[in-house]
Amino acid sequence: MNKRLLIHLCWMMLLLSGCWDENDIEERGFVIGTAIDLVEDQQANDNPTLKMTNQFVVPAGIGLPTGAGSEKKAFTNLSKTGESLFEIIRLMSTAVGRAPYYEHLKLIVVSEEVARQPDLFAGIMDLFIRDQEMRREMRVVISEDKAQKILEIEPETENLPVMYITNVMENTTKLAGLIDPARIGEIHEHLLEPQSYVIPRVFSSDDKIIFNGGAVFHGESNRLVGTINLEEAAGLNLIKNKIEGGYFKIEVDNKLMVYELKRVKSNIEINANDPEDINIEITIDAEGNIGEMFGQKSLLDKAYLSKIERKVSERIEQVVNNTIKKAQEDLKLDFFGFSEILKRKHYEIWNEVKENWDEGDNIFANSTVKVKADAIIRTTGATDRVKDQGSE
Amino acid sequence: MKSFKYADEKIGEKEIMIAVPSMVIGVGILSLPKDLASATVASDGWIPLIIGGFIAILMTWLVAKFASGFVNQTFLTYASSIATRPVAIVLTFLFAILFLLITAFQVRQIADISKQYLFDRTPLEIISLAFLLVVMYAVSGSRAGLFRLNVMFLPIILFIALSVFVFNLGWFDYEKLFPVFKTGFNDYVKGLNTSVTSYLGFSILWFYIALVDKPKKAPKMAAIGMCIPVVLYIMLYLLCIGVFGREVTANLLYPTVELAKVVDIPGGFFERFESIFFVIWIMAIFNTASMALDVAVLAINSIFSKMLKAKILFILVPIVYIISMLPQEIVEVNSFGAAMSISMLFYSVLVFALLFVIAKVRGVKRDE
Amino acid sequence: MVSRYFFRKKEKQERKNKEENFSVKKIAKKIENNLDNLKEILDKPNDLVIREFTIKGSKHKCAIAYIDGMVDSNLVHNNIMKNVQLITGRDSLPKAESELFEEIYQEILSVTSIKKGSTLDDISYAILSGSTIFYLDGIDKVIIMDTKGWKTRSIEEPITETVIRGSREGFIENIRTNMVMIRRYIRDPNLRFKTYQVGRRSKKDLVLSYIDGIVNPDIVKEVNRRLETIDMDDAPESGYIEEWIEDSFLSPFPQVLNTERPDKVAAALLEGKVAILLDGTPFVLIAPATLGNTLQSPEDYYERWTIGTLLRALRYLAAFIAMFLPALYIALVSFHPGMIPSDLAFSIAASREGVPFPAYVEALLMALTMELLREAGTRLPTPIGQTIGIVGGLVIGEAAVSAGLVSPAMVIVVALNAIASFSLPSYSVAISFRILLFGMMLAAATFGLYGIILSYIMLNVHLVNLKSFGVPYTTPFAPNFLSDWKDLILRAPITTIKRRPTYMQPLDKKSLNKGDS
Known part of the structure; x- marks a missing residue:
């Protein structure tokens, strides 16, 4: 008897309750990318005025297999300005017919201008981490000029610019200098920890997106303090063991040769017995093959092969050393995560030096970094040599 | 009508083994890594987890052993034969209140977390009410049915936890676990406090052992059952640290759900695994809430043996609902939860010590 | 629930007593009265055949009565009429009616299923189920001979449960044929058929079937108890029976399975379940059912x-x-x-x-x-x-x-x-x-x-x-019987399924390798 009453109660509840969160899919405005810029004409305000550009998907423009509605553009960009992003988002809801919906947000572009402002970057990221609509897989990139321009790219292969950009980002394995796209989850880690970090930097040209090294952020203040170029980024990747592919051009006997990286393994040893003089030893083992060669010498010659290997090793050492030099001398910032290793392996010493690691006394800048690379060539490709000019 | 023996009012020892983890695994684990991580350095939280787990297993075994000495006697009966009946009534009544609080806490938490991961505008009150009504429906059924529900749901819950684990291995960075053993002693104690209270649930044994048909095996089975959440918690905790790092773990509201957020099922129909994870987890929370409510009903029923079960239920459920709606915001909910679990812990230990000592002093016979 | 069944049973008992008082009408000695009575009860339908005759060489008046179309007329002609009429071939006929009656019963009528009846109720029920009645003047008893022989549908492939591989036989409306089909699958002397009559008016045959020594007797007892509570005018289909005996009529889930396939019934019986056959429908009920059973097909x-x-x-x-x-x-x-x-x-x-x-x-x-x-x-x-x-x-x-x-x-x-x-x-x-x-x-x-x-x-x-x-209903998921999982979501090789389902608590637990331990 009671059970029956209960069942009825449950059903009645279901009927009475209505549908608060029911909102059909076609009535939502899917935001898939957002760009954040600084407004030029600052009013007499303490807080900088921000401009947020959202890329909305226009489902009708994506087109059905039947071909209906294919003339429409598949996306539309909308900008609003304000002091807080939340405010802008709310303002934007009043301007579009469909309530903005951020669960499919994939890309956040922040302009360098914004990132250079003190404390602004963390403040912006806060919203994207805090809000439950957001995913932890969203990518963050820094744009050299106006971030809005990145969203205005009209790619030829894809309907949606953001989809195009994220697809390009997946190709980081092809180039040693491409920094892994930063997920918002990682950014959350970086914001909470005092280490410096690097976020990929892009610019657009000719409706294409070009990746250009990375933007270095200062760990404590979370503001952009410098940039590194592609080659320096390659060095960074080599140290951080983040290379999944790429190539190095080398010259052997004045002939150009391309070494294709297949596997790289780096190992960092920190000798911290004396906090005043910390020794960092980086050993890099690379494995790869010959991707392209302009010479005619046979690669099956052991001596010749080891010569190439030596050249490659030298080249790797040079790249890595350049990056370290930039970090120690130019930026005076440890964006390699050495302090993290120090913390893990030598917790006591880390406690001693953590205040003065890359600021204050800047122990990092004064520490010695030794790089040793060892490259081997696994295969020479399908052929020994393509051109044969007879025996030498 | 008792024609076919399925021992409906009796519980097998297998059911006890399932009931203990079903009771323990609830909302606790969703936020546990956060509390632990904020107390300890890097992955050191596993030490309090393992010590706390050991204490919990020991307590489980002791309580079950003690209660199983009184074959087929309710808590009230054997408590009154050890202490006096008035004391036993007070003890039972306090247990009932604590279990009601547990139910209320689960009911409240489910609404809070649902608002985080599933809903936006649906009012808290409605989410809680819907859940509470389902819990009430379950409790109004047979007690054997409740144990069968545990048996049905626990494998699903463990499966989803395991799949979160497996899918996250790709993001797992073992270097984040280092350095080890760097936490100060005081912090360990703080962590231990968090971890022991998260294993609460063995208190149901005070009441359920009376229903076991072969109590001899029950202590061992209950202890084995307790091992399941211990292992699960340690796994999930290490995973949280390995994926997020300590800093982030300590700063996420529900790190375990966020773990599911990281998951990207290859070629999946679904994105946002955390919603699925949480939806499945509702079953775990349901198990905890329904058993807690059932024990409360059982306790009250043993005091007022003339009252119908349904009547008690109709009185208790509105009380639970009102209690669950009392805290205003998340901080209050959390401190409510903390206060509740600590008092449950101390109360359980107290009751055990009290009954054990009096039983020894007065030489009350336990039928071994 | 319990009390409901209980009361119903009590009521039925009372009603039965009343009916008996009312309708136990003995047969009269005079044949004319008897025939008139019969006609009166059935209201002289034109398919009622009454053949009155005298035995050659004697003055004994006799009659046979049956309903046209319900009997096997060859049987009636050759084994009853002829034998009785040509009784003169014998040396002497006993003069006394009772002796003659006994001799006819013992020696003359060559029908296998034969019994004596003494009330009008017996006669009307028998004649309506296709029996032939033999009257002899001066005797207050009749001979009832089972001569059922109406047209039935032939055995066909069941339409609702077709399989690619497997028997093509399906049950039909005739309960005898259905029982035969089950018997042909299980030639076990312990196969039991327990007959009930349902329908206050329709008086249909209902058969409870199980294998003694496998099935748990408690289940049979329970099914028996519920079947006996059935009290309705008519049970045109086994669905009526199902609704009457199921545990919860509020549940959307079927707690009794129905099937048209004898092989499915035989398999269920061997698992320790019971089958309920009803005359007039090809759908046989199988009980008890579990959730897992609802998703099984013989073809598995x-x-x-x-x-x-x-x-x-x-x-x-x-x-x-x-x-x-x-x-x-x-x-x-x-x-x-x-x-x-x-x-x-x-x-x-x-x-x-x-x-x-x-x-x-x-x-x-x-x-x-x-x-x-x-x-x-x-x-x-x-x-x-x-x-x-x-x-x-x-x-x-x-x-x-x-x-x-x-x-x-x-x-x-x-x-x-x-x-x-x-x-x-x-x-x-x-x-x-x-x-x-x-x-x-x-x-x-x-x-x-x-x-x-x-x-x-x-x-x-x-x-x-x-x-x-x-x-x-949820077993073997919960209460959990791991050994039964071999035949649940998976179907393990037949050689490994050595036990009958544990959840049925059968008396004979093993279905394979009975010899070894």
């Missing part, structure tokens, strides 16, 4: 175990789709579009562009249409039914999409759902699942995924409290 065992396992697993998937798919669609599209992969989400959004209804109305509309189509298809003769299917499925679906009433995605979802629900092995199970589907859709329309999971929990609460003749 006839194909090799890998195939059987695949079919089983597929059916569990089908059950899931049948119950949840449209609800999930509603929840995802209306509540959690973030859970759909981006590309899919955009194309669903594009395809829903211009659809005037919210997703749940759309789903409800389509599901209702589906139900209508199904119903129309069943009621119409087969060729037209198929046409309706095509017209409904293709034309309406296509037209609705191009008219912008529903989105193509919805059509796919509903179609998939319908296919899944009708791939379940039993029609009544499929319909039960479709009822639940509507509940799920409602829950999804209110609370999204949260509503679905709460309904799922409620469903489970209902299931664990449900029993079928004392056997928990």
Whole structure:
């Protein structure tokens, strides 16, 4: 008897309750990318005025297999300005017919201008981490000029610019200098920890997106303090063991040769017995093959092969050393995560030096970094040599 | 009508083994890594987890052993034969209140977390009410049915936890676990406090052992059952640290759900695994809430043996609902939860010590 | 519940006593009176055949009576009429009627199933079930001879449960034939058929069948108790019996299985279940049933175990789709579009562009249409039914999409759902699942995924409290019997399934290798 009453109660509840969160899919405005810029004409305000550009998907423009509605553009960009992003988002809801919906947000572009402002970057990221609509897989990139321009790219292969950009980002394995796209989850880690970090930097040209090294952020203040170029980024990747592919051009006997990286393994040893003089030893083992060669010498010659290997090793050492030099001398910032290793392996010493690691006394800048690379060539490709000019 | 023996009012020892983890695994684990991580350095939280787990297993075994000495006697009966009946009534009544609080806490938490991961505008009150009504429906059924529900749901819950684990291995960075053993002693104690209270649930044994048909095996089975959440918690905790790092773990509201957020099922129909994870987890929370409510009903029923079960239920459920709606915001909910679990812990230990000592002093016979 | 059955039984007992007082009418000695009485009871129907005659060489008046069409007329002519009429071939006829009667009973009538009757009630029941009555003047008894011989449908392939591989035999309306079919499958002397009569007016034969020594006697006792409570005018179909004896009439789940297949019944009997046969219907009930049983088909065992396992697993998937798919669609599209992969989400959004209804109305509309189509298809003769299917499925679906009433995605979802629900092995199970589907859709329309999971929990609460003749409906999931999992979602090789289902608590536990320990 009671059970029956209960069942009825449950059903009645279901009927009475209505549908608060029911909102059909076609009535939502899917935001898939957002760009954040600084407004030029600052009013007499303490807080900088921000401009947020959202890329909305226009489902009708994506087109059905039947071909209906294919003339429409598949996306539309909308900008609003304000002091807080939340405010802008709310303002934007009043301007579009469909309530903005951020669960499919994939890309956040922040302009360098914004990132250079003190404390602004963390403040912006806060919203994207805090809000439950957001995913932890969203990518963050820094744009050299106006971030809005990145969203205005009209790619030829894809309907949606953001989809195009994220697809390009997946190709980081092809180039040693491409920094892994930063997920918002990682950014959350970086914001909470005092280490410096690097976020990929892009610019657009000719409706294409070009990746250009990375933007270095200062760990404590979370503001952009410098940039590194592609080659320096390659060095960074080599140290951080983040290379999944790429190539190095080398010259052997004045002939150009391309070494294709297949596997790289780096190992960092920190000798911290004396906090005043910390020794960092980086050993890099690379494995790869010959991707392209302009010479005619046979690669099956052991001596010749080891010569190439030596050249490659030298080249790797040079790249890595350049990056370290930039970090120690130019930026005076440890964006390699050495302090993290120090913390893990030598917790006591880390406690001693953590205040003065890359600021204050800047122990990092004064520490010695030794790089040793060892490259081997696994295969020479399908052929020994393509051109044969007879025996030498 | 008792024609076919399925021992409906009796519980097998297998059911006890399932009931203990079903009771323990609830909302606790969703936020546990956060509390632990904020107390300890890097992955050191596993030490309090393992010590706390050991204490919990020991307590489980002791309580079950003690209660199983009184074959087929309710808590009230054997408590009154050890202490006096008035004391036993007070003890039972306090247990009932604590279990009601547990139910209320689960009911409240489910609404809070649902608002985080599933809903936006649906009012808290409605989410809680819907859940509470389902819990009430379950409790109004047979007690054997409740144990069968545990048996049905626990494998699903463990499966989803395991799949979160497996899918996250790709993001797992073992270097984040280092350095080890760097936490100060005081912090360990703080962590231990968090971890022991998260294993609460063995208190149901005070009441359920009376229903076991072969109590001899029950202590061992209950202890084995307790091992399941211990292992699960340690796994999930290490995973949280390995994926997020300590800093982030300590700063996420529900790190375990966020773990599911990281998951990207290859070629999946679904994105946002955390919603699925949480939806499945509702079953775990349901198990905890329904058993807690059932024990409360059982306790009250043993005091007022003339009252119908349904009547008690109709009185208790509105009380639970009102209690669950009392805290205003998340901080209050959390401190409510903390206060509740600590008092449950101390109360359980107290009751055990009290009954054990009096039983020894007065030489009350336990039928071994 | 218990008291209800109890009272009903008591009432019935009282009524029976009353009836007996009223209708125990003894047979008179005079044959004319008897024949008049018979005619009066049946109100002189024109299919009542009464042949009066005298035995040659004596003045003894006799008569035989039967209902035309219900008896085997060859039998009546050759074994009864002829024998009695040509009785003179014998040397001497006993003069006394009682001796003559006894001699006819013992020596003359060459019918195997024969008995004496002494009340009018006996006569009317016997004649209405196809017996022939022999009257002899001056005797207050009659001889009742079983001469049933009406036309029955021949044994055909069961339409509702076709299999690719397996027996083509199906039950028919004749209960005797059905019993024979079961006997042919199980030649065990312990196979029991216990006969009941149901229907206060129709007085139909109902047979409870089980194998003594396998089945748990408690189950037989319980089924027996419930069968005895049955008190209604008529039981035209075993569905009546099912509703009368099932545990919970509120539950959407069938707690008694029905089948047209003798092999399925035989397998169930060997598992320790009981079967209930009713005269006049080819559908035999199997009890107790569990959730797992509802998703089993005989074919799982006839194909090799890998195939059987695949079919089983597929059916569990089908059950899931049948119950949840449209609800999930509603929840995802209306509540959690973030859970759909981006590309899919955009194309669903594009395809829903211009659809005037919210997703749940759309789903409800389509599901209702589906139900209508199904119903129309069943009621119409087969060729037209198929046409309706095509017209409904293709034309309406296509037209609705191009008219912008529903989105193509919805059509796919509903179609998939319908296919899944009708791939379940039993029609009544499929319909039960479709009822639940509507509940799920409602829950999804209110609370999204949260509503679905709460309904799922409620469903489970209902299931664990449900029993079928004392056997928990959810076993062997819960209470858990791991050894029974060999034949649940998977179908392990037959050689490894050595035990009968534990959850049935059979007396004889082993089904294989009886010799070894």
